[in-house]
Amino acid sequence: MQNFQGVGVSPGRITGSVRQMPKPVSEPPSGEKLAEGISPEDAVVRLKAAAQAVHDELKARADTASGDGKAVLEATALMAKDTMLLKSAGKLINAGTSAERAIWEAGASVSEMLHNLGGYMAERATDVLDVRARIVAELRGVPAPGIPSSETPFILVAEDLAPADTATLNPAVVLALVTSGGGPQSHTAIIARSLGLPAVVAAHGVDGIADGSEVYVDGAAGFVAVEPTDEQRALATAWAETSATLAAFDGNGTTADGHLVPLLANVGGAKDAVAAAGLGAQGVGLFRTEFCFLERDTEPSVDEQAAAYKAVFDAFPGKKVVLRTLDAGADKPLPFLTDATEPNPALGVRGYRTDFTTPGVLERQLEAIARAASESEADVWVMAPMISTAAEAGRFASLCAAAGIQTPGVMVEVPSAALTAATVLREVGFASLGTNDLTQYAMAADRQLGPLADLNTPWQPAVLRLVQLTVEGAAQEGSGREGTAKPVGVCGEAAADPALAVVLTGLGVTTLSMTARSLAAVGTVLKTVTLEQAQELARLALSAPSATEARDWVRAKLPVLEELGL
Amino acid sequence: MPERTATVASRSGLHARPAALFAEAAGEQPVDVTIAMQGQPEDEAMDAASILSLMTLGAAKGDVVVLRAEGDGAEAALDALVKLLETDLDAE
Structure with missing residues (x-):
């Protein structure tokens, strides 16, 4: 019997047989000649x-x-x-x-x-x-690259998955994902959550598990065991039952004492939006607009963009849809907008910053959004990614106003924006915390790197403190005038972790946006705590000396997680 | 050499599924068939059974292409392929 500990990124307990993903095919050496004796x-x-x-x-x-x-x-x-x-x-x-x-x-x-x-x-x-x-x-004479094709269900073990692997990943056949590399924010984690597959990343040594071995995977605990025990098999059977009851969200995000926290969905297009609405999402907290632009050599027309945006808005009539303007650069390059030769793309011209080098694209996108919004019944909010200063927020707000967009906002993912939230929020109507990038920048740790997985978790007390500072900044900004503080939501992967969702609620976050698959689990757990308990757990997490302790301390106070296998 | 002209009827042109269906049909003929855009010199014609050649040809809906083949069965092969080109394969 052999056990492996990694980082759990998508809950679920399951047993199954392993198929290793073959290594990528290496390039035959340049100038390689025919072997001797071969004509x-x-x-x-x-x-x-x-x-x-x-x-x-x-x-x-x-x-x-x-x-x-x-x-x-x-x-x-x-x-x-x-x-x-x-x-x-x-x-x-x-x-x-x-x-x-x-x-x-x-x-x-x-x-x-x-x-x-x-x-x-x-x-x-x-x-x-x-x-x-x-x-x-x-x-x-080696196995073909890519996800193995198999008719019998299996647990896929790989070094890491690329975005392109999603297309060939058949969730009817793949039971769970286990990787030796990658971190909590890696593509594997994102793919697993969106498909609702249990997943463990950064589990060193799993590449040595033989094909066909029977394993037990616990995607919440980050645990993988070869040759499951009877007890583990029983846990997997129990999970199969609880996951069925967790499948539905009643469309009402609230704490036990009735403090409302609308649960929204992250979507990347009309298909996602329709699915999210079907799963009870109370709106969209992050509409990624990149799908309209990716794999293109030229900018899509205003007409084309407006039609694509409207298709998403139409899935949520009368509800809030928060759209993020084009977030190109770093891991999402676009030939007409970003410079692939930058030495340090995560710190380069990306997100809102592409407007510095290629003005016009953002204005045309805002024009398309305004047109689509006027033709739909959704309550459309628009935010810019990678805002670092109040001046940038102010300029974005004036571009939105010029286009006729009512509610401009910013993503808070650069620590400087969190630290100066009061002045940033003076310029715009709301903020949304992008915890994936906020973590990467606060910890100075690349999201995709397996060896940095321990640093790259939103449970880091430093990241939680930045969330708190943003909420405090909003309160400070709102204290000078009538009415309440401007809304601060979370739309990063952190919101999909039920325990973190409780902590974020306790920190004063007003909405949580996540992959639609996680709505039921987050909604279920949130209903078990009062706002006061959530605030107590937030204080506990902030006081922890490490991410591991923050997570363990909070989880220990939420026994419902263990009961449900989350 | 027997040749035929045909107007591409598929909405997406000779891309994607229409290109695959056409290349497969061309490969099943008893003779080698070439394809070129109308007006293109004969020696620049490409193998009609090659999906990659068809894709680089870039024929759009409404473009006229020339098919050529030689040998036993050439006439019948050309007739069959012209019929395929002049069908909107995207509609099926």
């Missing part, structure tokens, strides 16, 4: 056989897929035995290059050609690179 003719025959095998495998997967996924797989299958690709590889082989290197280079040049065509073709460029990697894996 170019033999190498071409080998290459064609490998290409055929890759084609057959992808075709078989296409036959079982449906919709857009099926069409993409069918096209990708054809690429594998494409004459243009194989002929250009054949020429290189005849000049003495190894089959692996030849297909690698041929794939690169075709992919570049497609990339330069832009639009839809540019999206297919990555498919060519995927096919190339599969053919090289086939030639080497």
